[in-house]
Amino acid sequence: MAEEKVKDIARKAEEVISNLERDKEGKIKLTKSQIRKFLTAVNALTNKVDVYRIQHEGTEILSAELASEVKYLKVKLAYQAGRNPKTVKPFVEAAKLNKWIDGIGTDIRAYEDFAHYVEALVAYHKFYGGRD
Numbered sequence: 001m002a003e004e005k006v007k008d009i010a011r012k013a014e015e016v017i018s019n020l021e022r023d024k025e026g027k028i029k030l031t032k033s034q035i036r037k038f039l040t041a042v043n044a045l046t047n048k049v050d051v052y053r054i055q056h057e058g059t060e061i062l063s064a065e066l067a068s069e070v071k072y073l074k075v076k077l078a079y080q081a082g083r084n085p086k087t088v089k090p091f092v093e094a095a096k097l098n099k100w101i102d103g104i105g106t107d108i109r110a111y112e113d114f115a116h117y118v119e120a121l122v123a124y125h126k127f128y129g130g131r132d
Contacts, residue, residue, distance in 0.1 A: 009113060013120030016094045017127075018124070027129050033132075052066060077097055
């Protein structure tokens with residue numbers, strides 16, 4: 001069952017990236033640095049979640065502090081989208097990143113799915129020739 005979910009996440013990510021606007025050379029207008037900044041924030045939070053899971057063995061619920069940090073990712077997205085409204089904003093909307101974040105709440109598994117989704121978005125961005 002979990003494998004099926006991962007495939008679904010990968011498919012969704014591929015669909016989002018493959019449909020992004022391209023420049024005259026056929027490269028995706030969204031740049032690697034624009035998408036990697038968000039991945040960096042997600043990876044930093046994932047490290048905190050991993051430490052929390054080790055300290056609270058068997059838990060499937062994020063602490064209130066971590067859940068708050070997850071919600072704060074929306075602020076980082078809003079900032080990037082505001083700085084780059086023609087490239088980042090359409091990406092955030094197409095990927096439904098705010099909806100994904102809202103759906104996490106305190107569920108560690110939902111957070112892990114979200115983190116995998118963001119990783120898949122970055123991977124497909126590279127695969128489909130995103131700009132550097």
